[in-house]
Amino acid sequence: MRGGVTRRWWRVLGVLALASLLAACSPPVRRLAPPLRSPDATLAAARSWAMDAMRQSSSERAARGWLRCAAGAYRAALAGGAKADEAVALDTQCTGHLLDFLLATEEERWRPRTLDVGGDALAVELGQLSPDLAGAPMFVRADRIAISTLMFGQRFATNGFGVALVAATRRCEGTPRCRLFPPEGVTRTAVAWVEADADGGTPRLVFADPLKLGSVAIGRREYVLSMDTTAPYAMLADASQLKQQAIRNLLVNGKDIGQRQGVYLLEDYDPRKIPVVMLHGLGGSPLVWARLTNRIQGTPALRSRYQVWHVVYQTNAPVLLSRLRVQGFLDDAWAAVDPAAHDAAREHLVLVGHSMGGIIARLLTADSGEVLWRAAFLVPEPELHGAADDIAAIRRLFRFTPYPGADVAFFLATPHHGSPIAEDFFGRLALRLVKPGGPELDAIMRLVKAQPEAFQPDLVRSYRERGLSSISTLRTDQPVSRAAWSLLPAPGVRYYTIAGSLPGEAVPGDGVVPLESSFLPGAVSTTTVTSGHRVYRNDEAINLIVKTLGDSP
CATH class of the missing domain: 3.40.50.1820 (Alpha/Beta hydrolase fold, catalytic domain)
Incomplete structure (x- = not known):
């Protein structure tokens, strides 16, 4: 009995040895990257992240969902396709929700840095903002600023790509030009959006001046940026x-x-x-x-x-x-x-x-x-x-x-x-x-x-x-x-x-x-x-x- 068991073990060891020898003689197995998603599939995943964000009871986890939604929607728009415009609109919507969280929880004054949003990295980029802004700006959503119709008549705003903002800083000091700005501070138009590279990487929250840029190219299409020209003056007038x-x-x-x-x-x-x-x-x-x-x-x-x-x-x-x-x-x-x-x-x-x-x-x-x-x-x-x-x-x-x-x-x-x-x-x-x-x-x-x-x-x-x-x-x-x-x-x-x-x-x-x-x-x-x-x-x-x-x- 013991001799039969011993012979079976030797046969198993022999098979393993042969397999090892054959493996050594064969070319190595290559790990293939998962196939790239189609624009439609990428957009569907972004929508899924939006639905997930809406279900979250934790504001931080919801913010992570909005970030993934915005980044995914941007990638879908970057890839083009019939639903590129829909992807751009979703990026704007999810960026807005993300900003609601960030503007309430992050530092009041913004500088280029990398944020941790529920475990996901987000790079902050201050793009072409007004040179009249002195130092780190504060951002306020333009649609949160009340407009007096008696005083201003109406609100002038363009609904395009990105979230319309007001950028504000103190007045600069030390040059004659600084005297040309109100003592209450400087307010200028701004816009923000989330963008991401097609091959992944850290997504970016970009702040820019829509009056200077006018529009941005995403893939092969050009998109007019959102802006509100009434809000900066209304914010300044209120102060x-x-x-x-x-x-x-x-x-x-x-x-x-x-x-x-x-x-x-x-x-x-x-x-x-x-x-x-x-x-x-x-x-x-x-x-x-x-x-x-x-x-x-x-x-x-x-x-x-x-x-x-x-x-x-x-x-x-x-x-x-x-x-x-x-x-x-x-x-x-x-x-x-x-x-x-x-x-x-x-x-x-x-x-x-x-x-x-x-x-x-x-x-x-x-x-x-x-x-x-x-x-x-x-x-x-x-x-x-x-x-x-x-x-x-x-x-x-x-x-x-x-x-x-x-x-x-x-x-x-x-x-x-x-x-x-x-x-x-x-x-x-x-x-x-x-x-x-x-x-x-x-x-x-x-x-x-x-x-x-x-x-x-x-x-x-x-x-x-x-x-x-x-x-x-x-x-x-x-x-x-x-x-x-x-x-x-x-x-x-x-x-x-x-x-x-x-x-x-x-x-x-x-x-x-x-x-x-x-x-x-x-x-x-x-x-x-x-x-x-x-x-x-x-x-x-x-x-x-x-x-x-x-x-x-």
Whole structure:
């Protein structure tokens, strides 16, 4: 019995030895990679991951499912096929869910790095974002930002590939250009999507600027990127302190506004685009231009040709002083963005002014000649006695030429010939409350005291009785203001007047500015809309400006 068992074991060992010998003589067995999935199969797997993500009770595991869904959908789109568009839409949808998790759980400020999403790696890439963003940006989903229809009119958004975002950072420091951004920070358009290589590897979460890229190629197809041009401005407006500072700007010496007055850019400076410079009115702020700004930035044909520049200025100062200051703000802006003075953007300038801002816009397009000097002084400049700096300041106020490039202007509800509001009870009250200041006004005061006989008696009387302020210079009996009425835009400037009119007003007009004060001879068009003084919110007025800009040669 034992001998039989021994013989069987020897036979088994012999078979094994023979098998080993044959294996040694045969070529090695090659491991074959699994066949590549078809685009349809890849897309089906991505949908499966989406269904799995929806069933998860753990937010982290759900995020991993959304990541795998987005990466798989991108691979399916990359491979092409009849369902490529469907794959792109799925990538966008799953990226959105993934971002909801990441924006809530990751660091607020984003930098290139590799994230761990439920055990899966995800590389973060910050692509072509706005160069005006200082440091690591914060991202907010654009569709999570509320839009006030009263303020902005409507939301301008494009539903394409990727998730529309707003990128935000603090304002930069240390260069003149940094002064062109609001103190609250910088907000710009952004978009994000998940992409992955066809042969696997770590998927990537890409952040980019849709205004710069426009579209991306996936496989053999080009896809327009998602973007929301309203959300960045709405986010900034919500954080802005200008709403509280606007009235204080008028009544409390304008100190808050004085610290932030100047030109502000809400988008990247473009050396080829025409600046549209917007000037608010008395006690106002650039926020009044939300609707018009939104329309320009949200209309592709206008956005490609124009860039919006907002001006903040102290509205308690006399109009001539405000004109001088705005001129300086524009000069400073050009020095910051185009110090060599070579950019094509300098060749044309559009001015849009509301109320007192309209007067400033008109004076920026006019040549004063000797009109204002003669209205203020009885002697030529060489016969003025005083410090050289004081006389130079006076000269800048009363003598000027059209601002370079300013060749189109829109005047909204503008009291070109004064306003009776400046003379009624509220105007007289405002005269007591509005107390402007500035070196130019101090220079006038010193010259009046030193040489009162050199000034027109009416101006001296007006100055002593009412002072020099934005309110006093809107009165119809102010001699220099009356003289300024005759200063029309220079030849070659195309200008448009838009006036408001309310039914039932004793004096036809918008309740603040009479119709007859709003009109100017020589205008390309004179339009009256049914509106109070806030013509900047009137759709008919905005449509006219937008159409004119679009039709301009």
